[in-house]
Amino acid sequence: MQIHADPITINCRKVLAGLELIGAPYELVHVDYFKGEQKGEPYMAINPNASVPAMVDGDLVLWESNAILQYAADLMGNAACYPTDLRQRADINRWLLWESSSWFPSCYVYLVENCVKPLLGGQPDASVLETNAAQFHKLADILEKRLDGRRWIVGDGPTIADIALAAPMHLHGWQRLPLNEHPHLRRWLTESVEQLPSWQKTWVGEGFTTQKQ
Template identity: 25%
Template sequence: MLNIYGHFLSMPSNKVRLCASYLGLPHEYNHVDLQSGEHQKPEYLAINPCGRVPAIDDDGFMLNQSDAICKYMCALSGPSPFYPEELHEQAVVNQWIDFGTQHVLSAMGRIFFNRVVAPMIKQDVDEASIETGLQMLARDLPVIEAALVAHKYLVGDGLSLADVTVIAALEPCEMAKIDLSPYPAIVKWRKTVMDRDFYQRVHAHFAAEMTAG
């Protein structure tokens, strides 16, 4: 059985969960309590020596790093346009995965951490880091907008791992008070993806677990 380890406020964890949900991979989801330090306990370090979420344990095969996990799960599930096999198509999906993780997610991480997580864990807010994150988004959101003006999804007209990667990075926009209204194509695409069953099966909205009874 495939076991996924994550935390509901972790964008890389949600990326992995969304990918598994889209692929329809049977799995068990295990919440790792970062606040109590469960990710630093020997039991979890045996699964992920980096001491971070997400990670997977697929019948004794351990893997960490969300993008590596998503690509592994695509291979596990078999060929599909979601992660195309054709050289150029796969290269373009990989390009968006790197862009989503290295630029969008790192910008969002700065803003989300300081606007949401830091107050929650009573840590000082780093306003300069928020400003840097906002500047990074101001540079990169127009790139996404332009792609989505041209096509329904980031790579052509079908959903791919590229969309899931970038959607996961942009999930906490509402919580982190990031205004996407200057980017109507992103707003429309986000709604289209978030309305789909595979997304709703993971969560109706980002951090739904925080308000669930």
């Protein structure tokens, strides 16, 4: 299984951490996001969306990070990370769809404004952050209620739902995500997800570095 990715991005970090959790072996093919390699050939022959990551497994080419995690978990027969029980699987699928359609876009605003823009010499746009704040807190409160009394999103152990939902928050300090208003969400992220070996192995830090000092 080849994973074409740049480990610094949200969705690439998600896939790499997820594959580590699943126990799925993979070969990383680096695609430099900031150099725009995802927008050129030969990568666009793999993923015409010009976005990372993408997976190549034999003659199967797959993009969409959550689909890659679903495939890998089934390929490895890892029912702990992606249960085969119909109700639990439907629950996980719900969170995966919600993450990509709602949670990711809201968290991404903080990443762009507080991380990417300053790194490129710009300044955060306070009006953009203010406009997004109500939506972020609305969504964060959904997770807050879900995690009240729970260590994990679904079931008694970590699943690909936990990895997917944590990924848009993976630089939460640098992003300046307002998590103090959501203590259950913050506790889940810092005390559960961030303690996973798979998460620590795929560490990304401020400045989009993958090397701990």
